[in-house]
Amino acid sequence: xxxxxxxxxxxxxxxxxxxxxxxxxxxxxxxxxxxxxxxxxxxxxxxxxxxxxxxxxxxxxxxxxxxxxxxxxxxxxxxxxxxxxxxxxxxxxxxxxxxxxxxxxxxxxxxxxxxxxxxxxxxxxxxxxxxxxxxxxxxxxxxxxxxxxxxxxxxxxxxxxxxxxxxxxxxxxxxxxxxxxxxxxxxxxxxxxxxxxxxxxxxxxxxxxxxxxxxxxxxxxxxxxxxxxxxxxxxxxxxxxxxxxxxxxxxxxxxxxxxxxxxxxxxxxxxxxxxxxxxxxxxxxxxxxxxxxxxxxxxxxxxxxxxxxxxxxxxxxxxxxxxxxxxxxxxxxxxxxxxxxxxxxxxxxxxxxxxxxxxxxxxxxxxxxxxxxxxxxxxxxxxxxxxxxxxxxxxxxxxxxxxxxxxxxxxxxxxxxxxxxxxxxxxxxxxxxxxxxxxxxxxxxxxxxxxxxxxxxxxxxxxxxxxxxxxxxxxxxxxxxxxxxxxxxxxxxxxxxxxxxxxxxxxxxxxxxxxxxxxxxxxxxxxxxxxxxxxxxxxxxxxxxxxxxxxxxxxxxxxxxxxxxxxx
Amino acid sequence: xxxxxxxxxxxxxxxxxxxxxxxxxxxxxxxxxxxxxxxxxxxxxxxxxxxxxxxxxxxxxxxxxxxxxxxxxxxxxxxxxxxxxxxxxxxxxxxxxxxxxxxxxxxxxxxxxxxxxxxxxxxxxxxxxxxxxxxxxxxxxxxxxxxxxxxxxxxxxxxxxxxxxxxxxxxxxxxxxxxxxxxxxxxxxxxxxxxxxxxxxxxxxxx
Numbered sequence: 218x219x220x221x222x223x224x225x226x227x228x229x230x231x232x233x234x235x236x237x238x239x240x241x242x243x244x245x246x247x248x249x250x251x252x253x254x255x256x257x258x259x260x261x262x263x264x265x266x267x268x269x270x271x272x273x274x275x276x277x278x279x280x281x282x283x284x285x286x287x288x289x290x291x292x293x294x295x296x297x298x299x300x301x302x303x304x305x306x307x308x309x310x311x312x313x314x315x316x317x318x319x320x321x322x323x324x325x326x327x328x329x330x331x332x333x334x335x336x337x338x339x340x341x342x343x344x345x346x347x348x349x350x351x352x353x354x355x356x357x358x359x360x361x362x363x364x365x366x367x368x369x370x371x372x373x374x375x376x377x378x379x380x381x382x383x384x385x386x387x388x389x390x391x392x393x394x395x396x397x398x399x400x401x402x403x404x405x406x407x408x409x410x411x412x413x414x415x416x417x418x419x420x421x422x423x424x425x426x427x428x429x430x431x432x433x434x435x436x437x438x439x440x441x442x443x444x445x446x447x448x449x450x451x452x453x454x455x456x457x458x459x460x461x462x463x464x465x466x467x468x469x470x471x472x473x474x475x476x477x478x479x480x481x482x483x484x485x486x487x488x489x490x491x492x493x494x495x496x497x498x499x500x501x502x503x504x505x506x507x508x509x510x511x512x513x514x515x516x517x518x519x520x521x522x523x524x525x526x527x528x529x530x531x532x533x534x535x536x537x538x539x540x541x542x543x544x545x546x547x548x549x550x551x552x553x554x555x556x557x558x559x560x561x562x563x564x565x566x567x568x569x570x571x572x573x574x575x576x577x578x579x580x581x582x583x584x585x586x587x588x589x590x591x592x593x594x595x596x597x598x599x600x601x602x603x604x605x606x607x608x609x610x611x612x613x614x615x616x617x618x619x620x621x622x623x624x625x626x627x628x629x630x631x632x633x634x635x636x637x638x639x640x641x642x643x644x645x646x647x648x649x650x651x652x653x654x655x656x657x658x659x660x661x662x663x664x665x666x667x668x669x670x671x672x673x674x675x676x677x678x679x680x681x682x683x684x685x686x687x688x689x690x691x692x693x694x695x696x697x698x699x700x701x702x703x704x705x706x707x708x709x710x711x712x713x714x715x716x717x718x719x720x721x722x723x724x725x726x727x728x729x730x731x732x733x734x735x736x737x738x739x740x741x742x743x744x745x746x747x748x749x750x751x752x753x754x755x756x757x758x759x760x761x762x763x764x765x766x767x768x769x770x771x772x773x774x775x776x777x778x779x780x781x782x783x784x785x
Numbered sequence: 786x787x788x789x790x791x792x793x794x795x796x797x798x799x800x801x802x803x804x805x806x807x808x809x810x811x812x813x814x815x816x817x818x819x820x821x822x823x824x825x826x827x828x829x830x831x832x833x834x835x836x837x838x839x840x841x842x843x844x845x846x847x848x849x850x851x852x853x854x855x856x857x858x859x860x861x862x863x864x865x866x867x868x869x870x871x872x873x874x875x876x877x878x879x880x881x882x883x884x885x886x887x888x889x890x891x892x893x894x895x896x897x898x899x900x901x902x903x904x905x906x907x908x909x910x911x912x913x914x915x916x917x918x919x920x921x922x923x924x925x926x927x928x929x930x931x932x933x934x935x936x937x938x939x940x941x942x943x944x945x946x947x948x949x950x951x952x953x954x955x956x957x958x959x960x961x962x963x964x965x966x967x968x969x970x971x972x973x974x975x976x977x978x979x980x981x982x983x984x985x986x987x988x989x990x991x992x
Binding site for chain 1: 963968
């Protein structure tokens, strides 16, 4: 019955948040400031399919011109927007190739005449080189140019991709290993997969930042391997930088059930190294069990190595034993404070995840815990005008079979303010050890405890867990999660480079422990390719070669140290 | 091993007691290994005539192959060196009053083998923090067969020309040690083909 309660404040804020989302700037805003009517046509035409496939236009321009002629200016703008083409003032940058003349002088003269014609028709000639003219032209002009006998071809400029190699390749000294001839190793690259949520833009990087061919497989319902962001693609770039000969699989998913299938698939495909830059909240007891950790164990048991990011949660983590000093059933984070809070910038999503140490017995065959009979609830508040207001609640039952977790999110913070959590003891037979993660904060959560800030599967004994250090100086960024696990095992295993360059994110623009696991995965793939050592031996070798940081030996902040393929 | 040595000494002792002819010589030539390339061969012999048509001979030869390119399931790039010590029985067929003696020789012996991995390869892996080593086993018995010609240009001086084929396979092993963790990966190499043809020109003093 307690579950049926709903606070009107929650409803109001939800509606407000939805409104903010709907009004957020997007392409509709862009359309609204552009004229609806197409600009005047230079030549009068009857739109036909022939205009899409124009012998004097390349494919992208042909479809853009065809869309303009058949569906109008708005449709053409939409198409240009979706393609991320620069379509400023309805003009687009194109290269006009002038038709060759009978002599060099004629060719020069024709190009000069063509430049004047383009300018006379409203185009802006930016530069020319030999018979090619770079100009800004609107679509009617582009179409007119295709009717001009002096024009041989009109096309978009070639696509240029900056070539990026992760700075981590040199800082880990993988570059010294790469040219080595294999000694008693297989010689061929190690089958390596990047398991992620999506690989946007991967196809345009094939043969440059990625291997010339990769095996892709989506376990998403829509089957879209390019879904979402470039995160997976950037991780794959790093793996390829580290182990250039490794055959690569790009596998994506969106749910834990798809995750299980993806792992089965990778094992079946003979994948031996997985790079995994993801973390799950509330997916296990922090002792290396749970459905995601079980996938990692299964993969390791198949002879593989699973390199996972430690997580970026060091400043978002609090843990402690439930304590109600004043007997009002609310946890006292300190004797006079029952709320823990964090600061969220405006237009940022925020969330909170609570679990406690009452998971029961893990059953690997059914992928379930026996469950908790200690019931805590969690309330989310926001701070406004000098007072805290209830925003949301998570009041799941724990009556013996449910997991000991509560979660609230994701809330859209349309103003910069504090958000806080209150933990309520609904029905318990002991004071459990609570663990809380916040999401979206721009600075530390109050009472922050960095130790133990691992997610799943970075707590897995079967995973190689990678924290982050700056590639240039081995400084640990504030966010890199620390161990130990809840059963007091040392984590992370290694620290690996971050703040590195990829084509997907740009120069020195990919940060977080997401960059660390691909470096570690690549190191394993490279050494497995070059040497006869087993994966377990390679782990020992890398631990012996790592640059020890912090306290001597393997520790819960830096693991064995900063990844080195050759000892400093 | 002891039995073989005792038998050889017994044969030579018997021959000396019987006042048989003895030849002591040196040879130089070329050895070509079927797998490991060829190079200069040199060695020495002691031979004893047991009867008019039969002699025994002990040969010690050393030869080195060329630079072996290495193979995935065999030895790495490097140089093979062999030093077989053989005991032979010769069937000798004197011509021209014993000045020219073609002979057929059959025997075998003990082979000392060594393999040196290419120093550049060793050095490049040392730069990676690892130590490579490879070795080949010594085989007790190497069958050998050959043809030769002794030409006595003076009563006590013989010019000798000989070609022999030494058969045999041996096993080997490799090791890769990580210098930082002291972890070692090892493996065995089976049936390394050591077959060799040796041609030599030499001289012998005959007593």
